[in-house]
Amino acid sequence: MPNRAPNRAPNRAPNKARSGGPAIPLARWADRQLKTLAAETASPRIAALDGATLMxxxxSNxxxxxxxxxxxxxxxxxLMPTRDGGWFALTLIRAEDRQLLPALFGDETIAIADNAAIAAAVLARDCADxxxxxxxxxxxxxxxxxxxxSPPVEIMTRGPPRDRPRGHRPLVIDLSAIWAGPLAGHLLWLAGADVVKVESLTRPDLIRRDDPATFDLINQGKASILVDFADAAQKAELVGLIRRADVVIESSRPRALRHLGIDADALVRAVPGxxxxxxxxxxxxxEAANWTGIGNDCGVAAGLSRALAEASGTMGYVGDAIADPLxxxxxxxEGWRALQDGGARRIGFAMSAIAARALAEERAHDAAALTRELRAWAAAVGQRFPTVARRPLWGEVRPLGADTPRYLPGLAACRSTAC
Incomplete structure (x- = not known):
């Protein structure tokens, strides 16, 4: 894959104005969080961002x-109605998920590729079930x-502190994929961190292929390493890199993390800071740690679709996978604040609860404006999603695995000798 070069006009800030479409509900809440982050990191590039653009x-891409x-x-x-008057959100973006539909409905004859048949099956059942x-x-x-x-933000484990010298550039290992985790890594990169994106040899980040425009924006400037998680030596080499890091970002369920050979709590207790x-x-x-959640259905679980129905009388999705950017x-x-504090800790983030908190805080901040935005969103069905000016690329988008020798030198040496 060729390198995608950065924009060569580093002093040009992104245009904050939307060129069309309704306001995205909760964008003003996101904007306030970005302003706080910009102030705390003293990053002019974060200060140039706004909630409407990131959401x-x-x-728009x-x-x-x-x-x-x-x-x-x-x-x-x-989102589909159920027989008890509820509304059930079902996300099917992986082929293997459709294979589970006969088990979901207790019906081996269901046409798993037929959305109308799926909706009829949902309508014949109760939502909670x-x-x-x-x-x-x-x-x-x-x-x-x-x-x-769950709570939106939760400290799960604590470990020993670390004194970082003034001007220290944090090393961030980004094991996450898709949007929420990589966006967090992107913002830390904008704040000055050295960010390393780790991808699986067998399952690279899907949006590298499926949505390269978004991938470039939220992974620009990150180094790229590729690891075969079926290989014990490669997993051990990665754990060694994690032990040298300041921050790790991951979005795996507990069983998947164990499969990677990574004990997050043990590492936090052992590695200072x-x-x-x-x-x-x-x-x-x-139990909630084992539930699968993606931005759209997490927004539904947060109460955003219910809020839309209360404001407009119409049920629907709000934003695009809205829980991810929030x-x-x-x-x-929270990661930046933990770095400044110096103590080691593992922090859990629940996307559904974060979106719910954003909704509650925005209602408290300006309920009338939020209601107007929700009504405008409901009235915009069939229209193009709000468009925003594309942000510049400040850094290079690295080819998959290009930086493995730099960050995992033992692995690179092993490969060269076929050990």
């Missing part, structure tokens, strides 16, 4: 449409009427 650039009860873009998530069964199966599901099961950011759909502890901003802020 709208993926939909993809020329998405506002689709009401179908998510923006390719429509991978759908579908959510419970879907989460047991590992499907990204939600109810428009639920309450998040290590800040570990765990991004989850619904929580990092207990969580990325919060995770970057």
């Amino acid at each position: 709208g650039e993926r939909g 993809g020329v998405y449409t506002i689709n009401g009860p179908v998510s923006a873009g390719l429509g991978g998530s759908r 579908l959510v419970t069964r879907g989460r047991d199966l590992g499907l990204p599901v939600a109810s428009a009427h639920e309450t998040p099961a 290590l800040v570990w950011l765990t991004v989850t759909g619904h929580g990092a502890r207990g 969580t990325g901003i919060v995770a970057a802020r």
